[in-house]
Amino acid sequence: MDYQQLNTIFSEIPRPFAALYLPALQKNVQDIAVRARNVAIRIASKSVRCRWVLNYVLQQNSQYQGLMTYHPEETLWLSENGFDNLLIGYPFTFYEALKPLILQIKNGKNIVFMVDLPYHLEILNDLGRRYEIKVPICLDLDMSTDFGWIWFGVKRSSIRNLEDLKQRLNLIRTLNFIDLKGIMGYEAQIAGLGEKQPNFLKRLVVPWLKKISVLRLAKHRRTMYEWIQKEGFTLSIVNGGGTGSIEKTLQEPYINEVTVGSGLYSSGLFDMYSDFCHEPSLFFGIEITRNPEPNIYTCAGGGYIASGAIGIEKQPKIFFPHDVQFIKEEGFGEVQTPFYSKNSLKIGDCIFLRHAKAGELCERFNKIFVFDNQTIIDEILTYRGEGKCFL
Ligand SMILES: Cc1ncc(COP(=O)(O)O)c(C=O)c1O
Numbered sequence: 001m002d003y004q005q006l007n008t009i010f011s012e013i014p015r016p017f018a019a020l021y022l023p024a025l026q027k028n029v030q031d032i033a034v035r036a037r038n039v040a041i042r043i044a045s046k047s048v049r050c051r052w053v054l055n056y057v058l059q060q061n062s063q064y065q066g067l068m069t070y071h072p073e074e075t076l077w078l079s080e081n082g083f084d085n086l087l088i089g090y091p092f093t094f095y096e097a098l099k100p101l102i103l104q105i106k107n108g109k110n111i112v113f114m115v116d117l118p119y120h121l122e123i124l125n126d127l128g129r130r131y132e133i134k135v136p137i138c139l140d141l142d143m144s145t146d147f148g149w150i151w152f153g154v155k156r157s158s159i160r161n162l163e164d165l166k167q168r169l170n171l172i173r174t175l176n177f178i179d180l181k182g183i184m185g186y187e188a189q190i191a192g193l194g195e196k197q198p199n200f201l202k203r204l205v206v207p208w209l210k211k212i213s214v215l216r217l218a219k220h221r222r223t224m225y226e227w228i229q230k231e232g233f234t235l236s237i238v239n240g241g242g243t244g245s246i247e248k249t250l251q252e253p254y255i256n257e258v259t260v261g262s263g264l265y266s267s268g269l270f271d272m273y274s275d276f277c278h279e280p281s282l283f284f285g286i287e288i289t290r291n292p293e294p295n296i297y298t299c300a301g302g303g304y305i306a307s308g309a310i311g312i313e314k315q316p317k318i319f320f321p322h323d324v325q326f327i328k329e330e331g332f333g334e335v336q337t338p339f340y341s342k343n344s345l346k347i348g349d350c351i352f353l354r355h356a357k358a359g360e361l362c363e364r365f366n367k368i369f370v371f372d373n374q375t376i377i378d379e380i381l382t383y384r385g386e387g388k389c390f391l
Helices: 003-009 022-035 051-060 072-080 095-106 118-131 162-174 200-230 243-249 359-363
Strands: 017-021 040-044 064-069 086-088 111-115 135-140 178-185 237-240 257-260 282-293 296-300 317-320 336-340 350-354 367-371 376-381
Touching: 003 350, 017 022, 022 051, 022 243, 040 051, 051 064, 051 376, 064 072, 072 086, 072 095, 095 111, 095 118, 095 135, 111 118, 111 178, 118 135, 118 162, 118 178, 135 162, 162 178, 162 200, 178 200, 243 257, 282 336, 296 350
Parallel strands: 017 367, 040 064, 040 257, 064 086, 086 111, 111 135, 135 178, 178 237, 237 257
Antiparallel strands: 017 282, 282 296, 282 350, 296 336, 317 350, 367 376
């Protein structure tokens, strides 16, 4: 693929637009499966946000089994539209949103709720009692490493140590309408944090912290897992990891599935890892509309900044043409983004960018143009294009 080829393929498409390069997606599907060896892969729907792509990946390779969803209403919508094996990756407490999912389970769907607090367990137990079913749950185990001087991880789950786990297991024993199906430990500081940090100091420290953290969290997870086994619970789900940690997560032999989403589109932040490299497959095109001075080309739009702690790496990444640079003082703007290019660019052509985070681009566009090396082959809808906005 080169810049002129891309401009030709998209010359008739109204701008801005989102585009999915199918050969790259196909390659990522296979490469991720190889990285995961023979272990099942659960797709993180938050990092995809497009039903067509979710379906496509599930059909491409049978190692992809089920989804990790991110909202109860999303889960219901996907379940009603034929998806099954849905693990809701995060706890929710709004009764009315949980209720229809209980009915789906009653009708035979495989849906599992994520929990960590006693409150999460109690509300699901209430629902189970009301609808006379045992509600399948998965315990979210905190995988952060506390170095004392730095909390290396995220603040999500309240189950941080064996004591916390024992308390939850004791509570589960008293709740007649709860069925402990699995555990999940998302090691965000490994899976979601690349080694090639823009900041010099971080570039030195992060790889070192990651190395130690991997060892500690593996020991921690093993202890938790073995305790649960010893207590007589049978786990069908032992989930860990993300795109950034597949190999490391799978060093722990009891892990029976990894969650992967971002690697499928290989968004900007995933250029920062040293031990794998996927192909950028999803990007967006913005039109060069102005040329205020020689070598400066200003486009309409561009400012799709990623969530999380702010930093330069949350800006879009330039995809094509490679030698274009953004202007630091302006960044990527709400309606206008200037770029510097030493080569001459054409008004009316596009600059192609990648979002830093995989799924978030789909919240900006209703449709995605799917293309191969020659031409546009399909137009598909994002969640947003289907009128859905969950988080
Ligand atoms: C619970 C959980 N599991 C797994 C992942 C990994 O997803 P991805 O492969 O898109 O990085 C995430 C991402 O934030 C997550 O929150």
